[in-house]
Amino acid sequence: MEHWDEVRTAYNVARIGTVSGAADVLGVHHATVIRHIDALEERLGVKLFQRHARGYTPTEAGSDLLRVAQATADQFSQLAGRIKGRGNEVSGELVVTSIGGLSHLLVPVLADFQEDFPGLTVRYLTGDRLFRLEYGEAHVAVRAGSVPDQPDNVVQPFFRQEFTLYASESYVARHGLPKTEGDFISHRFIGVDDPKTRAPFARWMQDNVPADNIIFRSGDVHAQRRAIQSGAGIGFTSVLQAAEVEGLVQVMPPKPEWVAPLWLVTHMDLHRTTKVQAFLAFLKDRSKAWQPE
Amino acid sequence: MEHWDEVRTAYNVARIGTVSGAADVLGVHHATVIRHIDALEERLGVKLFQRHARGYTPTEAGSDLLRVAQATADQFSQLAGRIKGRGNEVSGELVVTSIGGLSHLLVPVLADFQEDFPGLTVRYLTGDRLFRLEYGEAHVAVRAGSVPDQPDNVVQPFFRQEFTLYASESYVARHGLPKTEGDFISHRFIGVDDPKTRAPFARWMQDNVPADNIIFRSGDVHAQRRAIQSGAGIGFTSVLQAAEVEGLVQVMPPKPEWVAPLWLVTHMDLHRTTKVQAFLAFLKDRSKAWQPE
DNA sequence: GGAGTGATGTGAATTAACGCACAGAGAGAA
């Protein structure tokens, strides 16, 4: 039973009773209908219709086909309605991925967005590996670093995340604060684990702080922040995040070269969907409060 | 949701995961598969797949389609199995039609045939109007008279039904038997109702018996036979049928000119089916006992 | 790092499907 179109043709002939009538409904020539029926019967080896000058009457096999194809037509019709309708509604899954360091910003936004659309399930993916939009792994990604240039991705600037060095009040009480970069030699630092990182502030630390002075390393920014809070040393944290926790002291004001630009990335195929657009609008609105000035 | 073939294509892509793999299964070129998907998405206005170099992964809409089309494929597969299988089995309905006067011969045969095939339902149609094989109203017809020449019907000789004149013993006791055709003027006859009948014995009676002497007319041969049994007069009954009832006396031996040839007629499209062939063989075997010599 | 493999994607050539036109056959009405 290949050639489902022939089944559809036979279904309409059985339903309507004449080749001409079915041809009108299907929008094809009646010769096409006759050929479809003939081909289908040839393949099945069974007559589906009794032919006479007043029309076609289904045999038992034809009646069986009518029943099955009727159900199929109904299901396809419902499917088309669902699929077309779903293009304009915000429901199902919304999958967002970002580097882990942005969870404190994104999670509240995602929670509020979900509250606006009860039919929506939010999945927030973070992890070591990059989740790939072109494989359909996520609808929206928040990426850091230089502007991504994947050909099938739609990229737009999100906001510029400011970083600077912080220390805990307990650390300052014990070791004081470095006045100049020359003082770094007598301080302890908390840095990233990955030597190949491209984050500007991390590279700055690699260049300006002796490696031996970086006594705590982690790939997770939240772990680094906890280390800073614990007084283990001086480390980078985003200004926004530092403002939310108690007991952190800015070692020096943010430098423009430490700013990490963030990008909103969506896959081309999904970018125009109502769901993605609604989320992007929501996210941009909420992120206005995060802009430096 | 027209073009069910495109749905089938999309279903196989969603199931297999690659355009090339689906093309192999479908036995078409992969370019055809891509065009089907593109056309279907264009018509629905929704992307069904995420395209990437390693294959196609279905979106939620694509997954929905996969689920529905999976059910469709199963149902079509079962349907094809049923239809093809049914071509070689004796089940469902067997519809036989004949003139009413043959019921005493056909009904026992039909009952025995049904007993051989428990899955079979037998319908035996008799009536004033001719049931038309070309409209699929019956599988097999037993027709009387000159050989039918419908173009789409398969006609084969069945057997030659002998008729002759009978009277009841009570009638003979009261009125005696006509010795010659000249005696008919003093006898009462039972004849057919339809003046346009083409049955040879009925036309013979019209030609050889004065109309006024035909005092009982009926279109139903069984009613005529009951009238003869009741002693109402002399009338034609088939030799086979007369042998089954008590108290009938042959007025004269059967004449060759009174013989009614019977034909087995089937529609061309149904003639080759196992069901019809099985019944025809069964019927011919049983009818051997009915032949005059 | 480079060749090899297996996938998608696209324009040109080919083929199969389609529409057109007309013939034939019943059914119903004048």
Added chain:
DNA sequence: TTCTCTCTGTGCGTTAATTCACATCACTCC
């Protein structure tokens, strides 16, 4: 009857779909 209307059926020309060929890309294995 004869006329008309409707529906099926078929050969032929055309269009649209398919195949073919080649380009491209991503990943893997030497």
